[in-house]
Amino acid sequence: MAGIVASQIALAVVLVGLGAVLLSLARQIGVLHERTAPVGGLLQKVRQADLIDLDAVRVSTAAGAEKSLRSIAEGQPLALLFVAERCPICKSLLPNYEEVLRRAGFAPFVVGDRASTTALAQLAASQGVANDRILAAPELAAALQVLQTPTLALLDREGGVLQKTRLKGPGHLLSVASI
Numbered sequence: 715m716a717g718i719v720a721s722q723i724a725l726a727v728v729l730v731g732l733g734a735v736l737l738s739l740a741r742q743i744g745v746l747h748e749r750t751a752p753v754g755g756l757l758q759k760v761r762q763a764d765l766i767d768l769d770a771v772r773v774s775t776a777a778g779a780e781k782s783l784r785s786i787a788e789g790q791p792l793a794l795l796f797v798a799e800r801c802p803i804c805k806s807l808l809p810n811y812e813e814v815l816r817r818a819g820f821a822p823f824v825v826g827d828r829a830s831t832t833a834l835a836q837l838a839a840s841q842g843v844a845n846d847r848i849l850a851a852p853e854l855a856a857a858l859q860v861l862q863t864p865t866l867a868l869l870d871r872e873g874g875v876l877q878k879t880r881l882k883g884p885g886h887l888l889s890v891a892s893i
Contacts, residue, residue: 766873771854776826776835777845783854783873786823786846791870793820795881796855798863799837807864807887808841814887820868824848825855866890 768784775781783792793815797804808824815822826837826848838848858867858878866887868876879890 764875766857766869768873771851773849773851775846776838776848787821790821791819793822794825794867796825796860796863796865801863803883804864805841806884807881808843811887826850
């Protein structure tokens with residue numbers, strides 16, 4: 715009789731454990747669903763621009779300055795890395811994105827997923843990125859149809875879109891930047 719009671723208790727413990735595993739898997743599915751959702755889901759019908767007017771597009775830096783995209787480019791082709799604050803892949807790219815893209819001849823900038831300069835400054839501080847390298851430019855994300863992060867957009871000196879790629883990790887950044 716004691717063996718039956720012990721086996722039923724063990725069965726109950728196993729069922730509770732399986733329930734906990736099921737709940738954690740459901741949570742992970744929810745996180746993955748949220749992570750792969752489009753950044754600009756309502757912007758899907760906007761036509762992707764082949765040429766961005768660098769003088770017309772205004773961006774805010776995490777340092778609080780508002781400038782035109784041409785003035786921050788300093789005459790170089792632009793590399794715009796669109797990231798989200800909670801994206802683990804984005805965070806893995808930030809430590810060496812600037813060095814990689816400078817070697818490829820681009821002026822590298824990070825475009826945050828929020829227009830708040832306070833949130834961008836916090837992202838910059840947490841990832842060791844200079845405040846003048848993090849931008850808020852929602853209209854730029856809309857013009858380039860950036861729907862998921864991390865996305866790298868390479869623009870020439872005149873604002874022509876050379877390439878737009880959704881990155882899969884640091885190794886992918888290296889291969890895209892070596893073009």
